[in-house]
Amino acid sequence: MTYCTPTTYQTARKEHICTNCCGKILKGETYARWASFDDTGFTNKMHMECLDSFLEDNEGRSFEYTPYCGERPEKKGADKSIES
Numbered sequence: 001m002t003y004c005t006p007t008t009y010q011t012a013r014k015e016h017i018c019t020n021c022c023g024k025i026l027k028g029e030t031y032a033r034w035a036s037f038d039d040t041g042f043t044n045k046m047h048m049e050c051l052d053s054f055l056e057d058n059e060g061r062s063f064e065y066t067p068y069c070g071e072r073p074e075k076k077g078a079d080k081s082i083e084s
């Protein structure tokens, strides 16, 4: 059984790597952070939209995921880039 600390939302003071999609969490961006413990401790850091997609899939309950294997979902309401 994995124990997780409550999720906190922080503003990045430096760049981080998202533990879901491996993408950069840019300085100044808000990101979700929590720690999980099973055999070892692990600090999760995720883009808001990465976390949101998990919460949506799991109806807001806690979830497990494989770190660094996910894809970054599109930001809601973000303009799709137009290929030119």
Ligand SMILES: [Zn+2]
Binding pocket: 018, 019, 020, 021, 022, 023, 046, 047, 050, 071, 072
């Ligand atoms: Zn991400």
